[in-house]
Amino acid sequence: MFFKQFFDKKLAQTSYMVACQKTKEAMIIDPKRVVDEYEEVANAEGFNITHVAETHIHADFASGLRDAAKKFNATAYVSDEGGEDWKYEDMPTDTVYVKDGDIINVGNVELKVMHTPGHTPESISFVLTDRGAGSEEPMGIFTGDFLFVGDIGRPDLLEEAADMEGTTEEGANAMFDSLKKMNDFPDFMQVWPGHGAGSACGKSLGAVPLSTLGYERKNNWVFDYKDKDDFIKELTSDQPEPPSYFGQMKKVNKEGLPEFxxxxxxxxxxxxxxxxxxxxxxxxxxxxxxxxxxxxxxxxxxxxxxxxxxxxxxxxxxxxxxxxxxxxxxxxxxxxxxxxxxxxxxxxxxDKYFDDSYDNISPEEFVENYKDKNILDVRSTSEFEGGHLENAHHVHFGHLDEKEVPFDTDEAIYVHCQSGVRSAIAMSALKARGFENVVNIEKGYGGIKEAMK
The missing domain is CATH 3.40.250.10 (Rhodanese-like domain)
Incomplete structure (x- = not known):
């Protein structure tokens, strides 16, 4: 059996290729939209990409499912779980719609479908057994956005990013039940997740690219909860704000995009x-x-x-x-x-277009008389709640193009994030909205706290 993990660090997204080295058949799982990298690996190894599969309708990146099926003349395998609202559209005519318990054979490599709703209603995982090596035990599981290293998939994206009211509670309940299904598997089974640290699909994803179920049982917080209500409370609290484009991704990944x-x-x-x-x-x-x-x-x-x-x-x-x-x-x-x-x-x-600029202020100069200033904190909600200047107002940097800013456009406003990266983006967004007198605080909240010592 052949196994390869592909990590896109710009989106913290992971896709996979598995292949049978005897039959030369290969399968891509959760492909990204630009599929050249998979072709290069398959050509180098002498494989034919015959299968392409997806764990769920993604919300955080544009899927390459349809592009891969077309380019490689591969059969697509997608979930048929979750009800009528969660069906893929505009798929190739030979697409296979799979349900819990179905088997996908890639040569002598077996992948068993397991319905693991919670992140989304249609989410599935693939349990891999290397039959070609004579194994009767599963080697690992492709969990998509169900189980991560150190975390579990968030259930609130449909409500937060796609305005689907009530889906957070439904998803959290389903996630608790899905997690119980892992009790049937041995500690040595590897966990191959769909994302790593940096993804907004969870709140504490690990930077390690893969794990084992035994390790997660001992170290992942989700296995500490036996009471469903306590689990749901923890799962639905302090999740990071989902980027605005997530709502668009749900739509295009369900309906399809033109070939890139x-x-x-x-x-x-x-x-x-x-x-x-x-x-x-x-x-x-x-x-x-x-x-x-x-x-x-x-x-x-x-x-x-x-x-x-x-x-x-x-x-x-x-x-x-x-x-x-x-x-x-x-x-x-x-x-x-x-x-x-x-x-x-x-x-x-x-430079022919330039008609504006802005100023920075050092944290040392800022703290000299900051209590009389208009302060805008553009960090995440969890960062703000974890500690902030008492006279600061909070608007997430990603919402500055749409949410009300609690100052007049001609007032002096001092802007900060945690380190200075997001506040610089915020400066451009505020300027675009007509705020003329905005000042960026260098080194952000970290620099401010240091200067206060």
Whole structure:
């Protein structure tokens, strides 16, 4: 048997390939939308990708399920659990819809379907047994967003991100029951989750890429709870705010997206910039001069996690960026279902548009008389509740384009996050909304607390 894990650190998302080395058949589980990496591995190993499967309709990234089925002429396997509201649409005609207890054979590798609702009603896991090696015992389980290293899938995304009222309580109850199903399996069984640290699909995901069921039984908080009410209370508390794009992902992954292909994006400096404008330069470069209305999301490994809060899926996009990044940028945006990158303005030619700037203040200077200042804390709710300045007002940085800010647009506002990264993004969002007198506090709340010592 062949096994490979693929980790996309920009979304903290994990997909897998398993194959039978005798028959050369291979299967991809929870594929990302850009499928080139799977093709490269299959070609190098001499495999044919004959199966592609998904554990559930994802909310945090754009699925490559349909693209992979088409590109590799592979049979798709998807959940037929969860009721009529949770059925995949626009799938290939030969798609196999599986239920609890069904068996998928990839050559001599067996995957048994187990319905594990909670994160979503249709969620399934795949229990792998290597029949080719003569094993009668399961080697591991692909858990998707059911069981993580150190955590379990959150049940509130449908309500928080897709406005499906009442689904949090239903999901939490189902998750408790799904967890009981793990009692039937041995400690040595490996756990292969769909996400790692950095994902918003749970609140305390571990950075270790895989685990064993025995280790999780001893170290994962979810196995400490025997009372359902106590479990549900803990599961539904202090979950991180889901990025705005999550609601869009549920829709497109259920209904399908056009096949992704890299295109030639126009590189120019026209008088008018089409659609929404994102400035991908560093926060240090942005603060010195920028086009008012542009959102500053530096192009690094956290780009998607931050940009997903602000992208309007109904508008084309202009970016101020390095034109050499066109291909990777298109692939990154495709990972969250956005395909309408219209224009790239080269960084070294963008100053013709600049009509604004902002100032920073050191934490030492800020704390000299901070009690009389208007302070906006843009951290997460859990961070804010864990400790904050008594005169600070809280608005999550990702909601600054939509929620009420408790100050007038001409008032002086001092903005901070935890370390200074998110507050710099917040500065661009506030400027876009017409707040003229905003100041960014360097080093964030951590720097402020240090300066107070």
């Amino acid at each position: 292909k890299v295109k030639d994006v126009e590189i120019d400096t026209p008088d008018e910039l089409p659609g929404q404008v994102f400035d991908l330069r560093s926060k240090e470069a942005f603060k010195k001069g920028f086009k008012k209305g542009a959102i500053n999301i530096p192009y690094n490994d956290k780009f998607l996690q931050f940009a997903g809060w602000y992208i309007d899926f109904d508008q084309p996009m202009t970016v101020i960026a390095n034109p050499e990044d066109s291909k990777t940028l298109q692939e990154d945006l495709a990972a969250i279902g956005f395909d309408d990158l219209k224009l790239i303005v080269p960084e070294d030619k963008a």
